[in-house]
Amino acid sequence: xxxxxxxxxxxxxxxxxxxxxxxxxxxxxxxxxxxxxxxxxxxxxxxxxxxxxxxxxxxxxxxxxxxxxxxxxxxxxxxxxxxxxxxx
Numbered sequence: 001x002x003x004x005x006x007x008x009x010x011x012x013x014x015x016x017x018x019x020x021x022x023x024x025x026x027x028x029x030x031x032x033x034x035x036x037x038x039x040x041x042x043x044x045x046x047x048x049x050x051x052x053x054x055x056x057x058x059x060x061x062x063x064x065x066x067x068x069x070x071x072x073x074x075x076x077x078x079x080x081x082x083x084x085x086x087x088x
Contacts, residue, residue, distance in 0.1 A: 004075035008041075011082035014058075017047045027073060034060055035069030037079065057084050 004027045015021045031040050038060075042052035050056070061080045062071050073079065 004073065004077075006073060006075070006077045006079055009078065009080040011080065013083050014051055014081055017051050019047075032073060033069065034062065034067055034071040034073065034079065037073060038069070038081075052081075058082070059084050 006025055006027060007022060008025055009022050010018055010020060027037070028040065031037050038052050038058070039054075042049050042054075052058070059082050060067050060071075061082075062073065063078055064080070
């Protein structure tokens with residue numbers, strides 16, 4: 001969905017590495033799923049490429065519900081990225 005604005009939230013290690021906790025993003029044409037959004041963010045390069053790399057373990061939630069890569073995105077969605085939590 002082109003022209004859709006979403007809110008992106010970054011937690012824990014991501015917030016520290018990327019230097020921000022949240023941003024508003026106008027989704028580019030063709031960015032319609034969580035997986036494609038992650039690839040788009042990785043294309044920013046630097047820490048973004050490292051943190052959003054496909055091999056990097058990351059969890060994501062859309063509107064506070066855990067989501068897989070094929071989850072569709074729409075205007076107004078809140079997308080949160082965070083590292084997996086380990087017990088201890």
